Amino acid sequence: MKKFNSKIAIFALLVLGAIAIAADHIDAPAVQGGTSDITDFYAFQAQDTNNIVFVANVQGLLSPANTANAAFDENTLVEFNIDTDGDNIEDLVIQATPRDGKMYFFGPVAPAQTGLNSTIMADQTVGGIVDITAYGSNPIISTNMGMSFFAGPRDDPFFMDFAQYSEIIAGNATSFNMPGSDTFAGTNVLSIVVEVPKLMVGGSGTINTWVESKRKQ
């Protein structure tokens, strides 16, 4: 019996290791597969080099058949955090949350409070609104105050041979394959993309950034 239990425990560990995958896709038990599960975060210089782009993806591994039914959750707030003075505490946030087919963006603005709990900064004027693009439609883009906004399904930009990584971690393989196979090929995510003038997020130098998902209590 003891042997049996330890075997189950080892198996459970391997399974846990296998499903906690990839960039941040289904990374932890409380969020995996839910509407607040962040899959990826990107920050890069825009086509207009005066601007910086932030991308947050949620709800990964959507098959084409399931993409039309995937929706942003009105009880979930996605928050881009920006630290401009190097202490890893957010000085500015860009908040995004959907209501009735539109994605509302607030910021960049100093948050009412830093940390794990947020209130939505709905009473200030920096931000924008965009209609959420439906699956199969051309991307709907809105602009305001030099910023651009998008929300809707996109190809998952992440690429990795996760299947072989799992085999290695599980002890079933000792190396990657040549060539590898992209486990995320042909899958979609729900994307929130916002482009902002660099002047709105510190102007120059290095900023520290991260993205959070928060659920209404």
Added chain:
Amino acid sequence: MKTLKLISILGLALLLTVSCSTNDDDMPTGPTGPNFLGTYVQQDQMGRPAVNTVFVSSASKDDFNTTIPSEQNAAFQAMFEANLTTLSPAYANPGDMNALGLDAAAFTGLLATDVLNVSLDGTTTFFDGTNVLTGRALADDVITVELLLIFGGEDFTENPGLSNDNVDANDVAFLNSFPYLASPW
């Protein structure tokens, strides 16, 4: 005093002008607008790719997601270092480093604070051969970069079978302009 009033009226007018730049029926506030009240409590967070997945032990993954970045190093660096040295033979000997010149303690000290550093002064990339950790572009092969830093040793030559997943690009091309990500499948 009059001047002060004028200034405040001007300020108000300016505010109104800004407010009116969006469609009236889309305004986020007002009695008929959507409700944004309430407190939102953290569930997930992410800075650099794959950090929670690779370096945080299974039982601590939710805890990591709800620890603010400024407190992550104190709470998780030791766990990161233990998991790194268990995972990779490239740090087995005293003095072993990766190609950034970081030993296991220094490398996990960098990673345990899970924020993405972003340069506002030029090239933004996870690693492009020259620039290191100045952002994350869509086409960056972040997994191979991380595998190289985990398994590749001082000059990227150690454990070659583990230091590249041999998937070097996305399955479809990205766009050159906003929203940059490709259309869904």
